[in-house]
Amino acid sequence: MKDKDKRKPWGGRFMEGTDRLVEAFNTSIPFDRRLFRHDIRGSIAHARALAKAGIIGKGETRKIIRGLTEIEREIEAGEFTFSDDMEDIHMAVEGRLIEKIGHAGGKLHTGRSRNDQVALDMRLYLREEIEGIEALITDLQLALLDVAENHTEAVLPGYTHLQRAQPVLLAHHLLAYYEALKRDNGRFADCMKRLNRMPLGAGALGGCPYPIDRDSVAKELGFKGVTANSMDSVSDRDFCIEFCGAASILMVHLSRLSEELVVWSSQEFAFVELSDAFSTGSSIMPQKKNPDVPELVRGKTGRVYGNLMALLTVMKALPLAYNKDMQEDKEPLFDTVDTVKGCLAVLAPMLKTMKINSGRMLEATRDGFLTATDAADYLVKRGVPFREAHHITGQAVAYCIREGKGLEDLSLEEWRRFSNRFGEDIKEVVSVYSSLKSRDTEGGTAPRRVKAGLRAARRELDRMKPASGGNLSTKDRQAGGRRK
């Protein structure tokens, strides 16, 4: 047996070295090395717990902590050599610790298994990433709010079936995404509640035979408490699945927003124009300006859903407790984290630098009888049952189509051909502005309701932690001002 095989933690039991193929197949170092900080942080807390329980001496503890801190620096500086025979990040760090400080390093793994160790690392890692993602979501909400606040007058058709339906304020449309993102942040916060429990002390599966104080480890590592059942502690990857579920729903929203931006920046719509900095050109067609960024966000949604499915499938029907299958949790999780962060980070500045063509938006509301519902509601207010009012207005629309007119072009005389309940004021009622103003229920697109929505959103965001840029609206920034 080679030296490197004798050095393996299980070297005692084995007569033969690991096959080269198995080493390459088994290793998780290429991806789980990103957990090194969390692994070291967890190990330091564990060393302190061992010391507190009188299992290792004070001097040994100091040596271990110093060694681990140095290893962290070595990895950060790129001076650490990762090799496949160390299997995973946990063994790589421990192996290096023993190499550096000898005997004392061999005591670190007392009362701990890689099973509870990896469960801890994953929780520490994801906790940090969730905080970052929440802040990025807040940034995107801020960007939406900035655009909305800077274009409070802009009106565009609201669509159903991608057919022009009723006029709405652009700010109202953007606040719809604001709400969806707020729910996303709520889902991540909810995932965090269950994730934020400390699993160390579960050992391999049955618990730890040393009197380590799990609560103080939890406290030191900033957890809200400890996990309740040792077998569940090492078997549970719900938090990864929940995270990927929340990420998938977030991507539903980002993909819908992206789709709209792709459509809106087409020549057919021309409602918006993405800035050059957030667009790309064609290698052959000189005239092209392509919305690659929202297209890619839309496309990347696929991998985030795929990762969720991968995780669910890996975990399906696994017997308790730890199984090596679970090493396959990392790549889908890490890819989800990276993808979601990348999408959020690029969308916010893209929105802020995008040009809004409110003239085109308004023009689109003129065509397509968007205020037909308002004409029907007019009749309802004059005692006509809604079904009948719908029919009468439908006839007026058909007439307009035949005559090549809009509802706003009809004279009172023309309106009266369909119902004698129409009065002079119908002309005002079918104007875009009056239609907007009439939708005055809470949460409706009436300008005063939308203003209230904008104010509420601004108040909410003032309490949130954005990832960058501070909580300043474009207006404040232009004024060089500061919001608290």
Ligand code: ARG
């Ligand atoms: N690399 C492993 C993983 O990611 C760590 C846990 C290994 N435990 C074990 N008993 N082999 O799941």
